[in-house]
Amino acid sequence: MFIAILLPIGLIQPSFLNPTTLPTFGSESATLFSSSLRFAKPVEDVIHRSQSAFLLEQTVEMVTYQTRFQPPATGYFHISRRSLLQHLQRSGSRRLTTILAPAGYGKTSFAAQWHNLVKEHGEDSVWVPLDPADCDQGRFLLSLLDSLQIVVPEEGRGLDVSSMPVAALYSVLVTRLCRIEPLTLFLDDYHFAQTDAIEAIIAKLLAAAELSHVRFVLISRSAPRFPTSVLRLSGELRQIGVADLSFSDSEAQEFFDSAAKGLTHEQIARLNRRTEGWAVALQMVRVLVAENIDRTTILDSFDGNNAEMGRYLSEQVFSSLPEDMRRFLTETAALPAIGRALVAAISGRDDAVALFSRLGECALPIAVLDGQGTWVRYHPVFNSFLKEEAERVGIDAHAILRKAARWFEVRHDCDAAVRHALLAGDAGLAAEIIENAGGWRRVYTTTRGGALLFETLIAKAAEITLSRFPLTTLGLSVVSAKAGELDAANHYLVIAERACNSDELKRDFRVVRVLLSLYTDRWVTAGDLSALEADLVNENDMELIHRALALNMLSYNFLIRTDLERALHYGQLAMRAFRDGGADFGAMHLYTHIGQAAFFSGDSNGAADAYRCLITEAQENIGKGSDLDAVGQVLLSEVLSMRVEPDPGSAALSWALPHLERHDTWFDLLAAGFMAQQRVFRLNGDLLAADAAIDSARAAARRRGFDRLTKLIDGERATLLIAAGDVEEAARYADMSGFPMRGGDAEAANNLSVHLRGCVPALLWARIHAARGDVVRARSLLDRLVVQQASKPHIPRRIELGLLDIRLLLCEGRLDIAATRLSDLMLSLPVAEYRASIHIEGVEFSDSLRRLVVGMNVPAVVAQRLSRALECGGSSTRTVGSDGVPKSDGLTDRERSVMRLLSAGLSNKEIGRRLKLSDNTVKFHLRNIFSKLNVTTRTAAVMAGRDTGPLA
Structure with missing residues (x-):
């Protein structure tokens, strides 16, 4: 009665159906079989007629292409869409x-x-x-x-x-x-x-x-x-x-056609609406009507929701089946999908495989999940009925699901095993399966990572005795940290520590603890790093993903200590280990360390290449806008902004940096994004935007609990105040924000090897003293800072220190030494690749370097290198307005508003009232206007504005 009722609507029948009994619109195998029969005689004739092997080969090819690469025929389900x-x-x-x-x-x-x-x-x-x-x-x-x-x-x-x-x-x-x-x-x-x-x-x-x-x-x-x-x-x-x-009413009418058996158009339309145009439900009704079942009974049975309709139809199918098949269906109803090998393993029935093979003969609403028919699933509506029937007859669905979970576990399908354990309501079994599969290592497996397993388990953590599963608990800690849930991460880490009572487990705990230090911004001791290196000596008994993460952590920790060669070495080894372990998700993270090591080593091209690889792989394997995509965009923006290239990463930063502030991130990524953002604003002369960005970044740093990032941001605010001409305010702010003047003598606070980005007290106060005109104190601080370094600073820092040294030499009038230092700087370091370091010092400083080159007759190659470094790299350093379009006069929209009120003769207070600004903010705008128009008085500013554009 129900033979092949789903075939016409595209549901694939199992391949174990006898192809000779199927119409041509059935499964692919049936179509191939039928088509082959149609071509069998012509092929035979060709063989006898020509005995040509070549012609036979061409004919067989034609048969193959004509059968395989054609859509299936629709049979009696020919409803024109x-x-x-x-x-x-x-x-x-x-x-x-x-x-x-x-x-x-x-x-x-x-x-x-x-x-x-x-x-x-x-x-x-x-x-x-x-x-x-x-x-x-x-x-x-x-x-x-x-x-x-x-x-x-x-x-x-x-x-x-x-x-x-x-x-x-x-x-x-x-x-x-x-x-x-x-x-x-x-x-x-x-x-x-x-x-x-x-x-x-x-x-x-x-x-x-x-x-x-x-x-x-x-x-x-x-x-x-x-x-x-x-x-x-x-x-x-x-x-x-x-x-x-979904079928329209007219399509449903066409679908029923002569099989309507007295159903009116209105009844079919009502039925179509109740089934929401669901083809399989309509097909079932059509078959029932064709079998002369009372149409009134059919329509009345569909007076409820879709589940009730499905229940009625499923009962019609189910009741006509043999007893052994009904029992088989109810015993397997709890499973999301069933396969021949699975039912053979978990069923207590000797005939389970035979019953599975008979499914196709019963024309049941099932879908084949593979080409061979070895895996199928029941239609959701039918499956709901079967589950209710299983519960009615007392079948223990949870026991069946637990058996299935163990079966998948043996076959190393961790995801499927955990899914079945959770469906059985056994979170403890799910945790045990993950534990046996490597625990925390599952976070880094495959291309997309295995974090979803742990995220699902976290919701069930209260039902699990976590101390029994230390490796799984470490995984919960890692995933919590990656999600920014640092309190939860520490909670799980403490539980795992108590349970790690063997040397092998202690090694797992050690590497995860070092990993968490990255997310919690805790400094790892030299002893911890030595222990990690010692663990790697015994690599023969270390699982590959464990080894890869240990190498990863060594790469990162040597990076933040400016031991860049070791950072690169360990980073490349870690990436190879992750790849060898089939953990591309883990491998992608290494681009961050390798790229930063290249950037700080002076290889900005190598850094950009690493970040672009990360972006490409993240977008292809995980998706555009993913966490790793954002990571790559932020780090690439740091390189581009330092090069002063066109649109130096500002577009990417606008979405990627806020994304990282809310998702998987650590200190260095946020620091890189913040510094790049500040650099872009300052290069464009938009100091107000830079100041507003500081407020946003500081809030994110405090929300994350990153004290080191908060301090870096505070240092940049003081630097921004110096750039705005507010030197005394910069000094006051530095004193109150952890950068006291006496801190310029502290070795630990001024250790540049552990401060990859931002300023240190000595550097900040050297700039403050220089801005005040106290060159002697500035020189003393700078020289002491350089001398007390135990190792050479990284390349961008050396460029920054060299430029500050030249600035002080110019102030001291030692032009010959300044020219020599400039030559050394230009010839020994890739200044052009880090040209933002010069541009951010201001136009006046750039002009003084040009005059120095001309006046002291430096070598031509130095002049050429300086000229290249002073180029804008194709990027406009003019200020942009709120609409993003550069203004010809370099003023922002707000500054132009101030200029118009200034030309009307309004005082600072009156301007502030009109624009709803504080007195200090008005002064801030006026200083910027004076600087951009190269004037020193209000009157001169108004006159210049009338000549150059703002008031023209």
Whole structure:
């Protein structure tokens, strides 16, 4: 009665069904079988007629292509989706169309109609059915290449692609696609092949400019994970979902047609609304009506919600089944999916495998999850009924789920094992499974990371005796820290410490504790680092991900101590270890340490390359806008802003820095982003924006509990006050913010090797004294700061110190020494790659360097290098207004408002009242205006404004 009732609407029947009993619109295997039968006689005739092996090969190829790369026939389920197809025609073509819906919504049937329509219009269209084997990159590319043989059969002649590497296959594919214009590729059952590697290929094809004529249609149960925002913004993305695929009333009427058996149009319309156009429910009703079941009973039974409709239909199916099959269905109802090997292992029935194989004979509402029919799942509505029936007859669903969890655990499928344990309501079992799978190491496994496992477990932590599972508890600590939940991270760390009572567990605890110091901004002792290095000596019994994280932590801790060679060395070893362990998610983090080590070593190009690799991998493997994408954008902005390149990272900083302040981050990332942001504002002369950014950054630092970041920000505020001409206010603020003048003599506070960014007391007070004109005290502080360093500062810091030294020499009138130091600086350090260090010192200082070069007759190469460093790198250093457009006079919108009121003769207080500003803020604006217009009085400013633009 219910034979193959789901076949017409696109639900795949298990491959174990006998293909000779299926119509041509059934499974892929049935279609291939039937098509092969149709071509069997012609092939035989060719063999006897010509005895030509070549002709036989060509005929077999034709059979293969004609059967595989064609959409399935629709049989009696031929409902024309005219309205939807017309909408597609009106809206025009798109580079990417996704047809997304659960099984049972007619995705494939609709896509087949679209495919045929495209061909009717004379355009090339290729149908590519996918199965789980296509999740291999090579197999996937070969499938695409094979499908193109239908369109351009001559392209494949004489070229053996089967043994080519992936990169070569991709190149061949692109070459062939370029020759077919236009072309639409329909990828059916895309979810079967949907892995990170395949997603990357599709994303790359969509991004290829030379393939703009190729349109992709993905028919899938799950949405693509590659970034689609660019396509969306450019209008090249179309999404077709459940709402689009649901039947309209007219389509439902057409669907019932002669099978309506007396149902009126109104009744069918009402039924369609109650089922929300759900094709599988309508198909079930249609079968029941065709079997002459009283239509009044049918309609009355659908007076409730969808679950009630599903219950009625499921009862009709269930009651007609043999007893052994009914028992099998109820025993497996609790499982999200069932497979032949799984039911054989967990069922107490000897005939479990045989019953599984008979599922296809019962025409049940099930979906096949793989191409071979070895894994299936029950339709959700049917499954709900089965669960209720299992509970009614007293089947222990939790016991079955626990058995399944253990089965998946043995097969090293940790995710599935934990999912089944949690479905069984056994959080302790889930924790045990994670413990046995490596505990905290699972955070870094795979390309996207395994943090979701622990996030799910945290919600169940109260149900778990965590002391029994120290490795899992360490994982909870790591994930909590990455989420910024530092109190929770410390809580779990304390629990784990008590439970780590063996030498091996103590090593795990040690490396995670060092990791948490990164997130909590605690300083790791030299003893801790020595212990980590000692652990690595016994690498034979150290798990690979453990080793990788230990190397990672050594790289980071030597980086923040300015031991840059060791940081690079350990960083490269850590990345290799993560990759070897299949933990690409962990490996991506190493770009941060490697890039920073390169940046501070003077290799800004190497740093930029590392950050771009991080951004690319994060966007391809995790998604655009992810935590690691933001990390890469922030660090790249630091490099670009230091180079004074066009748009030096400000656009990326506008979203990436706030993202990091709320998500996975640590001190160095926020410090890099803050310093880059300050640099951009100061280069543009927008000191007010820089001051406002300080307030925001300080709030984030305090919210995170990063005291070191708070102090760095306070130092930059004092520096900003100096730049604004508020020297005395800078001195006062420095004294009250942890930068007292007496701190200039403290060795620990002025150790530049542990202060990668920002200022130290001696450096800040040297600038304050220089701004006051007290060159002697400034010189004393600077010389003492340089002498007391136990190791050479990193390259950007050496450039900064060298420029300050030259500034003081110019003030001291020692021009010959200043010229010599300038030559040394330009010849020994890559100043042009860190040119913001000069620009941020101000125009007056840059002019004095130019005069020094001319007046002291320095070598031509030094003059050339200085000239290059003083270039803006293509970026405008003029002030921008609130609309983001540079103003010709260099004034911000607010400063122009002040100028207009100033020209009207208003006092500072009156200007403040009009613009709702404090007296100090008005003074701040006036100082900026005087500086930009190169004047010293209010009258001169008004006159200059009338001449140069603001008041013209």
